[in-house]
Amino acid sequence: xxxxxxxxxxxxxxxxxxxxxxxxxxxxxxxxxxxxxxxxxxxxxxxxxxxxxxxxxxxxxxxxxxxxxxxxxxxxxxxxxxxxxxxxxxxxxxxxxxxxxxxxxxxxxxxxxxxxxxxxxxxxxxxxxxx
Numbered sequence: 001x002x003x004x005x006x007x008x009x010x011x012x013x014x015x016x017x018x019x020x021x022x023x024x025x026x027x028x029x030x031x032x033x034x035x036x037x038x039x040x041x042x043x044x045x046x047x048x049x050x051x052x053x054x055x056x057x058x059x060x061x062x063x064x065x066x067x068x069x070x071x072x073x074x075x076x077x078x079x080x081x082x083x084x085x086x087x088x089x090x091x092x093x094x095x096x097x098x099x100x101x102x103x104x105x106x107x108x109x110x111x112x113x114x115x116x117x118x119x120x121x122x123x124x125x126x127x128x129x130x131x
Contacts, residue, residue, distance in 0.1 A: 007053055007058045013113075026120055055079040
């Protein structure tokens with residue numbers, strides 16, 4: 001299993017995927033509670049690697065991870081374009097009802113944070129690039 005984390009000052013997206021890229025878990029957590037949540041997930045899943053986005057607050061999240069797992073298992077991935085790609089993924093999975101044709105013309109902005117979607121994309125990027 002691979003854990004992806006989209007780090008942020010106030011909230012972090014976390015996703016667990018199989019080594020083949022199948023989503024098992026995704027959610028968003030308050031950064032101040034991150035240590036406890038990561039510890040729970042490490043106990044629940046057999047995490048082989050943690051894929052950490054290299055953006056805002058990544059150094060602080062790395063320090064949390066370093067206390068909970070072997071630092072050799074923590075891999076940084078470039079976050080460039082992940083928010084845009086997360087919006088596309090969200091729209092595909094959650095099309096506005098009755099407005100599919102309009103969605104192709106006018107791209108609606110999701111009304112929820114997408115940090116969990118970004119975490120999924122970070123892991124998929126890691127898998128696709130064969131790190």
